[in-house]
Amino acid sequence: MKSNRIFAGALSLSAAAVLIAQGLDPGKLHQPPTDTWPTYNGDYSGRRFSPLKQINAENVRDLALAWVYHADTGPGASPFGNQIKSTPLEVNGVLYFTLPDHAWAVDARTGRELWHFKWETKGGIHIGNRGVGIYGNWVFFETPDDYLISLEKNTGKLRWSVEIADVKQEYFSTPAPLIVGNHVLVGVGGDSLDVPGYLEARDPETGQVQWRFNTEPKPGEPGSETWPNKTSMSHGGGMTWMPGTYDPSMNLLFWGTGNPNPVHAGQGRKGDNLFTCSIVALNPDTGKLVWWFQPSPHDTHDYDDVQTPVLFDADFHGQPRKLLAQGARNGYFFLLDRTTGKNLVTQPFIPLNWSKGVDSRGEPIPNPAKEPKPDGTLVVPASGGATNWPPPSFDPETGLFYLSASYSYSVFYLTDTDENAEGYGGRDSGVWSQSALEAIDYQTGKIRWSHVYPGQGGSISGMLTTAGHLLFSGDPSHNLIAFDPANGKILWHVGLAASLSNGPMTYELDGRQYLIVGAGDMLYAFTLPLNIASQPSSPSGTTATSP
Amino acid sequence: MISKRAFVAVLFTAVALLLTPALAPLSAQEPQIPPTNPPAHPPAEPPAGAANGPQPGPAAKPASPGPTQQGAAPGAQTRRNAIGDFLATGPPPDPEAVARGEKLFVTNCAFCHGSNARGGATGPDLVRSVLVLHDEGTGKTIGPVILNGRPDKGMPKFSFTDAQIKDVAAFLRSRNQAAANRMDYKILDINTGDPKAGEAYFTAHCAKCHSPSGDLAHIASKYDAPSLQNKFLYPIEHRYPGMPGPPPDPRAEKTVTVTLPSGESVSGKLDHLDDFSVSLSDASGEYHSWNIDGASGPRIEVHDPLKAHEELLKQYTDADMHNILAYLETLK
Numbered sequence A: 001m002k003s004n005r006i007f008a009g010a011l012s013l014s015a016a017a018v019l020i021a022q023g024l025d026p027g028k029l030h031q032p033p034t035d036t037w038p039t040y041n042g043d044y045s046g047r048r049f050s051p052l053k054q055i056n057a058e059n060v061r062d063l064a065l066a067w068v069y070h071a072d073t074g075p076g077a078s079p080f081g082n083q084i085k086s087t088p089l090e091v092n093g094v095l096y097f098t099l100p101d102h103a104w105a106v107d108a109r110t111g112r113e114l115w116h117f118k119w120e121t122k123g124g125i126h127i128g129n130r131g132v133g134i135y136g137n138w139v140f141f142e143t144p145d146d147y148l149i150s151l152e153k154n155t156g157k158l159r160w161s162v163e164i165a166d167v168k169q170e171y172f173s174t175p176a177p178l179i180v181g182n183h184v185l186v187g188v189g190g191d192s193l194d195v196p197g198y199l200e201a202r203d204p205e206t207g208q209v210q211w212r213f214n215t216e217p218k219p220g221e222p223g224s225e226t227w228p229n230k231t232s233m234s235h236g237g238g239m240t241w242m243p244g245t246y247d248p249s250m251n252l253l254f255w256g257t258g259n260p261n262p263v264h265a266g267q268g269r270k271g272d273n274l275f276t277c278s279i280v281a282l283n284p285d286t287g288k289l290v291w292w293f294q295p296s297p298h299d300t301h302d303y304d305d306v307q308t309p310v311l312f313d314a315d316f317h318g319q320p321r322k323l324l325a326q327g328a329r330n331g332y333f334f335l336l337d338r339t340t341g342k343n344l345v346t347q348p349f350i351p352l353n354w355s356k357g358v359d360s361r362g363e364p365i366p367n368p369a370k371e372p373k374p375d376g377t378l379v380v381p382a383s384g385g386a387t388n389w390p391p392p393s394f395d396p397e398t399g400l401f402y403l404s405a406s407y408s409y410s411v412f413y414l415t416d417t418d419e420n421a422e423g424y425g426g427r428d429s430g431v432w433s434q435s436a437l438e439a440i441d442y443q444t445g446k447i448r449w450s451h452v453y454p455g456q457g458g459s460i461s462g463m464l465t466t467a468g469h470l471l472f473s474g475d476p477s478h479n480l481i482a483f484d485p486a487n488g489k490i491l492w493h494v495g496l497a498a499s500l501s502n503g504p505m506t507y508e509l510d511g512r513q514y515l516i517v518g519a520g521d522m523l524y525a526f527t528l529p530l531n532i533a534s535q536p537s538s539p540s541g542t543t544a545t546s547p
Numbered sequence B: 001m002i003s004k005r006a007f008v009a010v011l012f013t014a015v016a017l018l019l020t021p022a023l024a025p026l027s028a029q030e031p032q033i034p035p036t037n038p039p040a041h042p043p044a045e046p047p048a049g050a051a052n053g054p055q056p057g058p059a060a061k062p063a064s065p066g067p068t069q070q071g072a073a074p075g076a077q078t079r080r081n082a083i084g085d086f087l088a089t090g091p092p093p094d095p096e097a098v099a100r101g102e103k104l105f106v107t108n109c110a111f112c113h114g115s116n117a118r119g120g121a122t123g124p125d126l127v128r129s130v131l132v133l134h135d136e137g138t139g140k141t142i143g144p145v146i147l148n149g150r151p152d153k154g155m156p157k158f159s160f161t162d163a164q165i166k167d168v169a170a171f172l173r174s175r176n177q178a179a180a181n182r183m184d185y186k187i188l189d190i191n192t193g194d195p196k197a198g199e200a201y202f203t204a205h206c207a208k209c210h211s212p213s214g215d216l217a218h219i220a221s222k223y224d225a226p227s228l229q230n231k232f233l234y235p236i237e238h239r240y241p242g243m244p245g246p247p248p249d250p251r252a253e254k255t256v257t258v259t260l261p262s263g264e265s266v267s268g269k270l271d272h273l274d275d276f277s278v279s280l281s282d283a284s285g286e287y288h289s290w291n292i293d294g295a296s297g298p299r300i301e302v303h304d305p306l307k308a309h310e311e312l313l314k315q316y317t318d319a320d321m322h323n324i325l326a327y328l329e330t331l332k
Helices: A001-020 A028-031 A230-234 B002-018 B070-085 B095-108 B130-135 B143-150 B162-180 B195-205 B223-234 B307-313 B319-326
Strands: A064-071 A088-090 A096-100 A102-107 A112-118 A131-136 A138-140 A147-152 A156-165 A178-179 A183-187 A196-201 A208-214 A246-248 A252-256 A280-281 A289-293 A310-316 A319-327 A332-336 A342-348 A355-358 A363-365 A376-381 A394-395 A400-414 A426-441 A445-454 A465-466 A471-476 A479-483 A490-495 A505-509 A512-519 A522-527 B254-259 B265-273 B277-281 B287-291 B299-303
Touching: A088 A131, A131 A178, A131 A183, A147 B299, A196 B195, A246 A310, A310 B002, A319 A400, A376 B319, A394 A465, A400 A471, A400 B223, A426 B223, A426 B307, A465 A505, A471 A512, B095 B162, B130 B143, B130 B162, B143 B162, B195 B319, B223 B307, B223 B319, B254 B277, B265 B287, B265 B299
Parallel strands: none
Antiparallel strands: A064 A522, A088 A096, A096 A102, A102 A112, A131 A138, A138 A147, A147 A156, A178 A183, A183 A196, A196 A208, A246 A252, A252 A280, A280 A289, A310 A319, A319 A332, A332 A342, A355 A363, A376 A400, A394 A400, A400 A426, A426 A445, A465 A471, A471 A479, A479 A490, A505 A512, A512 A522, B254 B265, B254 B299, B265 B277, B277 B287
């Protein structure tokens, strides 16, 4: 047994050496993630569903720690501690992940550090970083002071950096770049001083701009009729701070956009405020807008609509459809036909109170009485949202969409009553919240099952589903938990040093499946003991995968 | 095993409602900062939950934390510093320079740019001006514009001294920072309700536990209005570990009774409860904890003194909220 293993290890070493020389095989981006996790969501669909099933419902109780890596940033850490919000990419046996200003390469089998790159920052809000994108032998990530950094994948050496936004205007950048063809898609963030949002495609060789999609139209362009004037449009927000998804068969890119600005003061920007709080479908080669759907017209509650637009093909009331699902920060679950953007389902997943209902397009109608007021309005959900950036998952085997939900109340105050309010123009004061994991039937938007966490703290976590009939997520009490995705039954858990801070991911190397999660500044790897991992299939069909 | 687990789950569902809520979300993209107290405010995305990403946050702090807020002073300062760092707005300019700069600005510039620098009929907004933001309070970028004017756009020259330019630059920097730092936005007058209607609501829903001449006597003198509003909506302050603030109000503490399979029962102050464990401190201060994983795991009964607040929170109209505050504001 032992000698076998060493032999296998030597073999894969040489195989890996060949692959590393070749960089990331672009074909991996078009396959379900198995031996590679080549992009933020594992594949372009955003489902975060892994076909791996060596770790499965029958043996998950034996899952054991493989290694732990401490992401040490040295002195000058962020005031509230480091949170690994990035989902590591795994390419040719190496994990690549980030914290603001920092990127690492770590051996995916052992957790041993290969390199650590530190960017000397000029400032910006260090709230989080979603991770890297990889193209060939190049690693890309964004920084709080708005640079796109390119590193040599094998050494972590800086290739170049280009400025993608102006930190002095309070932009800051957190997304993981998404690679589509020879486009590095970079989004930006920043709400403090009412700057316009945009998404850019940049050249992976030079960093130069290939195209830019502006979240706000210019006067006279489509969508400009949803703003009162040029000033409001040019200060309109709509940040692109999470990675989007992509359908290669349609060659369409799907991206969520953030809230309009000023965040809480809507009086100077009457109208729907396109294309903020929207899902936009873009041509990845030109940036041209193909369709849009707006989950939060005229948002005044900070409900960024950047949650992953999850893509899958499935029946809708008996007809096969190309679908796009989103669990939105504003508390609604949306199902669209992604060929046209036509709405199929709009259904709340918490008892929200900011909307008066849904219009004929399936878009919620904001209730003006619940906009922020000088003396406060009591609103569900709070500004942090009914869910937020932690990635959801869609399991094609259960047909359920899983997300972390926060049932939360907040008082929204308008502090700037000027017609030309600036900055946020208001603030909100959180009152109460409760966290739950919800499993939503995509055809109806109804909650099939939910698990309310009893612990204190309203944290929410990312999701991963696998063909091993498992759903992995975290609770607010530092536990990593494996659920039965069909009914929410808890199958396994382990207490970590902090609550899950990223989306779990998984891959298989040398016949071993690994589960990776970030919690605070620690990266944890779990796998099955060898004797269990090598056991053959069980009668239920949850078989161990062999390489 | 399964049935036990199911039992626990059911119990939790009931218990969960009793539990405290969590950190309030912040605003802004991801939530990140720890919440602070009652009104507090942080930035937008909370740090990942108390570790986790999204969430929490607190909320806005009502402006004026007021010296009356018990124990708030040192904590508030620490928090402000932490949040200032977080928002990365840079160090504040010298207040004396700002004051001198404001006078100069009002006298010389306000006619076109507005006395608050937000712009006027003939001059652009300078608070969100890219040129001003790049000046960063130094005068280096705006100096040439002041001295040379913009004849093509109708702006005359001003023969300011270097010191005057720096003062104007400091004033504009303070305006930039005031707009960008949402944590320091002042909450306006929120005492708009009808105190009579608030008193009627109080009598019907709150008087069972609270008395205007007892625990709430002079309550309006102890807290500013936004803090008071947050307090009655849900009187718990959630903080991330290490964040400063006053000690929790013992009246809000949850208690728990844990009954073991043997029939033995232990009660005390609830320390922690999740799907897998429960812990408490008994009357002597001794700490106890149990795993919830036996086939006949412990039976857990949580008593939440704030349950009524949670139930009312889910029923309030905005008018109820304003009226109750107006009534409480009469309890000076």
